[in-house]
Amino acid sequence: MRIEQQPAFVLHARAYRETSLLLECLTRDHGRVGLIARGVRRERTRTPRALLQPLIPVRVGWNGRGELATLTQVEAAASGFDLDGDALLCALYLNELVLRITPRQDPHPQLFADYAETLARLAYGEAQAWTLRRFERDLLAHLGYALVLDVDGDAGAPLDPERDYAYRHEHGPAPWRDARDGVRLRGAALLALARDEMPAAEHLSSLRRLMRAVIATHIDGELRSWSMLA
Known part of the structure; x- marks a missing residue:
């Protein structure tokens, strides 16, 4: 070929x-x-x-x-992206993530477009944490692992922005009970991610923990760049 x-x-x-x-x-x-x-x-x-x-x-x-x-x-095809400092670390994370989670020869043209757009956002100085969460969300969706972000996985009811939830893999959000449920997220954070609206700053760390927990279920081990970005 x-x-x-x-x-x-x-x-x-x-x-x-x-x-x-x-x-x-x-x-x-x-x-x-x-x-x-x-x-x-x-x-x-x-x-x-x-x-x-x-x-x-x-x-x-x-x-x-x-x-x-x-x-x-x-x-x-075009000039390279001029990235340094934390923006460069974010780009290296993107590369490691795509390398580890995607199978070879599995075409996703929109994933390619999203990757290029994410590099451009990092180069333009857009908020790095939010830029990465958007890419992670869309990457999972392209690969068939789309997250349920706007309804209660148990009741099927819309999420309450003021309520705390846990995220159960392959199930979706459920009311948070205690530390055994894992990552604790406010409904407003999940809804913002679903609507592609930048959440309040205090919700970004819980979304980061959520995405890492979900990604870890689809790869072997951890990503080295996670420790660099800590």
């Missing part, structure tokens, strides 16, 4: 054998793909190695089937 001019971002790159790189890329129409960039670590190479790093919109081509294909083309 030969693919050309596919919009993509490099999520991760590492040395492969003596002269090559092993790339994990998020592509628009083919999902996450593994590519071998052969010979790019040689002193003289026609492939622009500077483009084979995260946060740069590129167009790539490859040839082959199976888990690993061979990179045949890479060119810049």
Whole structure:
């Protein structure tokens, strides 16, 4: 199978054998793909190695089937995102999250668009915590793990913004009873996330704990970037 001019971002790159790189890329129409960039670590190479790093919109081509294909083309699609400090840590978290939670060759064009939009929001200086929660919510939905955020999972009634809830995986919000229920969330926080409205500042930490708890059920272990963002 030969693919050309596919919009993509490099999520991760590492040395492969003596002269090559092993790339994990998020592509628009083919999902996450593994590519071998052969010979790019040689002193003289026609492939622009500077483009084979995260946060740069590129167009790539490859040839082959199976888990690993061979990179045949890479060119810049736009300028890279200028991120530093905490915004850069947030972007590295996005990359690790997508790499760990998405299967290879499972296309989600809207996920690709959301990823690019999230990088742009971080570059524009939008609120980082809220930007990450929005992406996490939508990522889970794209993968078939959408959260129930606006109704009581037990009664089916709309959430009370002034009431405290726990979130039960694969069930939804339920009235919070005690510490054994896990993360304690105000109904207003869940409703804000459902409506894509930035919640009050005091609710952002509980939403972060919720999303980490949910994500942890879909990956093996924890993400290293969680400790960096703490």
